[in-house]
Amino acid sequence: SQELEQSPQSLIVQEGKNLTINCTSSKTLYGLYWYKQKYGEGLIFLMMLQKGGEEKSHEKITAKLDEKKQQSSLHITASQPSHAGIYLCGADIYTQGGSEKLVFGKGTKLTVNP
Amino acid sequence: DADVTQTPRNRITKTGKRIMLECSQTKGHDRMYWYRQDPGLGLRLIYYSFDVKDINKGEISDGYSVSRQAQAKFSLSLESAIPNQTALYFCATSDSRVLETQYFGPGTRLLVL
Numbered sequence: 001s002q003e004l005e006q007s008p009q010s011l012i013v014q015e016g017k018n019l020t021i022n023c024t025s026s027k028t029l030y031g032l033y034w035y036k037q038k039y040g041e042g043l044i045f046l047m048m049l050q051k052g053g054e055e056k057s058h059e060k061i062t063a064k065l066d067e068k069k070q071q072s073s074l075h076i077t078a079s080q081p082s083h084a085g086i087y088l089c090g091a092d093i094y095t096q097g098g099s100e101k102l103v104f105g106k107g108t109k110l111t112v113n114p
Numbered sequence: 115d116a117d118v119t120q121t122p123r124n125r126i127t128k129t130g131k132r133i134m135l136e137c138s139q140t141k142g143h144d145r146m147y148w149y150r151q152d153p154g155l156g157l158r159l160i161y162y163s164f165d166v167k168d169i170n171k172g173e174i175s176d177g178y179s180v181s182r183q184a185q186a187k188f189s190l191s192l193e194s195a196i197p198n199q200t201a202l203y204f205c206a207t208s209d210s211r212v213l214e215t216q217y218f219g220p221g222t223r224l225l226v227l
Contacts, residue, residue, distance in 0.1 A: 045216075090157070
């Protein structure tokens, strides 16, 4: 089963609109990362969240981690064509054996129409 | 100069061929990772290494092997490539001494015919 559920899988918005991407886990997340990938390129780190209730912003992108540290949302305000790409959430979780494991969601493909 | 480099960037090979993907980093990080990305599946971990003497299997290690030649180099090999290994491969690094994110290379696009 997918340990990190990301939604929606794809999103098409008009330039200037706000949008939100969600990342959910059934397990406690000890580090939650948001990445952006342009097609065929490497991943670009956006933000890392660690504490429950934490919120970080970078330009027009804001990411939050809920108090229970099981859900994160990425919000883009007044979207622009430059925001288009695939957004991935990644997280550190602990396995039943106590070891640390890095997992990723399947990604959200964002298209911003001018 | 990029901190994490991958070679080659693109490769086409035939079924049954041996191929090696190389990753180098100048960040001085001790941890290195290999992932593959397939459409709709997100990133999946193939192998990871926490230092030169430490190699660990990831989620999908079958059909792959790795070598950590030095702290800065981590190579991924496909001993006998098969078409379902066609994917985008990413190398990443991280520093275990601080709570820091992973830094990714630009990716290697591999096509196995």
